[in-house]
Amino acid sequence: TSLTLVDAEPTASGRFARSLRAELRNVRTTRGTRWALGLTASLWVIVGAGVALIAVLLDATTVSVGAALLGMGSAVTIFIPILAIFIMAADWQSRDVLTTYVLEPRRHIVFFAKVLAAVIVCATLVLAAALLAVVFTAVLVLVSGAAITWNADAETIAVLLWSAAVGTVSGIAYGAATQRVAIAIVFSLVQGFVIDPLLTLVPHGVGNWFRLSAIADAGSSGGAIGPALTAGVLWLVVPLAVGFVRNQRADVQ
Secondary structure, three states, X not given: OOOOOOOOOOOHHHHHHHHHHHHHHXXXXXXXXXXXHHHHHHHHHHHHHHHHHHHHHHOOOEEEHHHHHHHHHHHHHHHHHHHHHHXXXXXXXXXXXXXXXXXXXXXXXXXXXXXXXXXXXXXXXXXXXXXXXXXXXXXXXXXXXXXXXXXXXXXXXXXXXHHHHHHHXXXXXXXXXXXXXXXXXXXXXXXHHHHHHHHOOOHHHHHHHHOOHHHHHOOOOOOOHHHHHHHHHHHHHHHHHHHHHHHHHOOOO
């Protein structure tokens, strides 16, 4: 009698963990995503150094940590969605997703692994950006002899983290819905720099209920919950739902 050993079928959690590791590895190995990651980090360094330097030029006696964090936050708001878009959509253009689906045919597992990978990478970069802001501030203090002002209160940090979270989710949503990096990036920029400003011109403040920035504003003390909810459904929930359905049904072109 011979005994045949058969590998046990991986559990759902095992499949998800395997897909998550693959997606995190793709961030380093996929050329487009790797370039986006490197460009984002480089621009954050430049922005952080520039903000800290401008702060010293305006006031040579003190250097504000809060100003450095807010300056870095503005760069985060712009580039975090782009990085999330690359993570969600880059392999659809290179057709690497075809290999991914051969290895893991359960597409919903791949989708949620991509989402979590984007969250992990973007959260790591946000923490690195905050650390860079503090480091640049400390270096300028040592070089210029100015006094450091630790005015980064809880609200400043909360606004930075909330804005980064909104940017991450919007990038995930647009990348998933379009499955095309260029289209998603253009839409993200147009939405932020064209659509949102135009909505402020709608009479009686109706447009404010549909601005993506209303979600980010909800993270501050003056933000309203109602507009954040309506904008969240329009700009985040709907694209995410569309992206999930397309991920389940779309053919790899």
